[in-house]
Amino acid sequence: MSANERPSGQQQTGRTAASATADSAFLRACRREPVSHTPVWFMRQAGRSLPEYRKVREGIAMLDSCTRPDLVTEITLQPVRRHHVDAAIYYSDIVVPLKAIGLDLDIKPGVGPVIEAPIRTRADLDRLRPLDPDDVKYVTEAVGMLVGELGATPLIGFAGAPFTLASYLVEGGPSRNHERTKALMYGDPELWADLLDRLADITAAFLKVQIEAGASAVQLFDSWVGALAPADYRAQVMPASAKVFEAVAGYGVPRIHFGVGTGELLGLLGEAGADVVGVDWRVPLDEAARRVGPGKTLQGNLDPAVLFAPRQAVEAKAREVLDAARGLEGHIFNLGHGVLPTTDPDALTRLVEYVHTHTAR
Numbered sequence: 001m002s003a004n005e006r007p008s009g010q011q012q013t014g015r016t017a018a019s020a021t022a023d024s025a026f027l028r029a030c031r032r033e034p035v036s037h038t039p040v041w042f043m044r045q046a047g048r049s050l051p052e053y054r055k056v057r058e059g060i061a062m063l064d065s066c067t068r069p070d071l072v073t074e075i076t077l078q079p080v081r082r083h084h085v086d087a088a089i090y091y092s093d094i095v096v097p098l099k100a101i102g103l104d105l106d107i108k109p110g111v112g113p114v115i116e117a118p119i120r121t122r123a124d125l126d127r128l129r130p131l132d133p134d135d136v137k138y139v140t141e142a143v144g145m146l147v148g149e150l151g152a153t154p155l156i157g158f159a160g161a162p163f164t165l166a167s168y169l170v171e172g173g174p175s176r177n178h179e180r181t182k183a184l185m186y187g188d189p190e191l192w193a194d195l196l197d198r199l200a201d202i203t204a205a206f207l208k209v210q211i212e213a214g215a216s217a218v219q220l221f222d223s224w225v226g227a228l229a230p231a232d233y234r235a236q237v238m239p240a241s242a243k244v245f246e247a248v249a250g251y252g253v254p255r256i257h258f259g260v261g262t263g264e265l266l267g268l269l270g271e272a273g274a275d276v277v278g279v280d281w282r283v284p285l286d287e288a289a290r291r292v293g294p295g296k297t298l299q300g301n302l303d304p305a306v307l308f309a310p311r312q313a314v315e316a317k318a319r320e321v322l323d324a325a326r327g328l329e330g331h332i333f334n335l336g337h338g339v340l341p342t343t344d345p346d347a348l349t350r351l352v353e354y355v356h357t358h359t360a361r
């Protein structure tokens with residue numbers, strides 16, 4: 001039985017729904033337990049690849065849509081309905097908690113997050129005040145609505161990791177080389193450590209809100225951390241990310257850690273405190289497992305650009321991922337990074353079906 005054929009939330013009591021969720025293929029794979037099929041979800045599964053998303057977003061700015069529980073719920077559910085993925089990811093953005101504490105920032109279409117006044121000095125740090133759960137009441141409300149609607153399908157909460165958030169804050173927007181960020185990190189290690197520590201607290205508070213409202217797992221997106229060498233990551237970034245993971249450890253929900261271009265960092269991403277390590281397409285999963293070591297589930301790692309190839313090629317590449325994952329303790333099928341905006345949604349639906357069919361046990 002695939003996720004979509006399970007009874008929906010409305011037909012179940014809260015208690016049965018909660019135990020069915022705990023028993024879902026996604027959460028079982030996170031715990032490295034046997035599964036009926038390899039669970040699948042896609043980073044950025046909600047969003048511009050879906051016509052139904054573009055329709056409900058018409059005339060509404062990205063960050064405004066994130067504060068409306070009705071829209072958040074609808075957009076989060078859209079890919080679950082359409083693709084029958086094994087998990088939902090909460091529709092939001094990594095900069096939402098920063099906006100919630102009052103930073104003047106926006107998401108520019110086709111560009112990404114842009115910060116009006118970048119954070120570069122000790123005085124600027126004062127603008128990074130702690131996040132109060134009351135700053136994000138709409139998140140608590142939306143997560144509650146979603147958990148009711150999702151039934152047995154788990155909801156993944158998420159946040160941006162301190163390094164990736166710092167990069168947007170210090171650069172003022174997206175950056176290819178992260179030069180100002182690195183200048184601060186190498187030039188003023190004390191200020192850098194204080195900046196990351198504040199961001200760790202904000203991130204931890206934001207994840208706690210999602211978990212307390214009912215999220216079944218959390219993913220920490222350190223998308224741009226692959227720009228760092230392992231020694232620098234360990235000394236100047238890992239302590240802050242580890243603080244985030246430690247802050248939510250007591251809830252017992254699986255913690256996923258993801259970054260792009262992190263081949264040399266995979267072991268450290270696990271060591272920071274993750275139960276599941278996300279892998280991009282540059283390292284095959286069997287090799288990634290050697291780098292991460294025992295006791296972790298791996299998530300990934302089909303190249304999102306493969307979805308633009310003909311169906312047979314997509315299936316051959318998906319097969320390669322599944323073959324490399326064969327000996328793993330736990331595997332969650334995903335892309336190596338987010339769904340590209342012009343991806344044909346039908347290719348994603350077919351991919352979910354392919355993975356479910358070819359891993360059914």
Ligand SMILES: Cc1c2[nH]c(c1CCC(=O)O)Cc1[nH]c(c(CCC(=O)O)c1C)Cc1[nH]c(c(CCC(=O)O)c1C)Cc1[nH]c(c(C)c1CCC(=O)O)C2
Nearest residue numbers: 043044045046047062092093094109110111112221223338
């Ligand atoms: C780096 C990062 C950001 N945001 C995020 C990351 C980490 C993941 C990654 O590495 O891709 C995380 C994110 N952003 C969004 C989600 C939604 C949930 C999901 O994965 O389905 C998630 C998990 C919605 C979004 N976040 C954004 C959109 C598109 C905005 C729109 O639809 O107008 C969506 C659906 C905007 C955004 N926000 C950001 C970027 C780079 C962009 C794209 C800018 C563009 O190309 O227009 C920052």
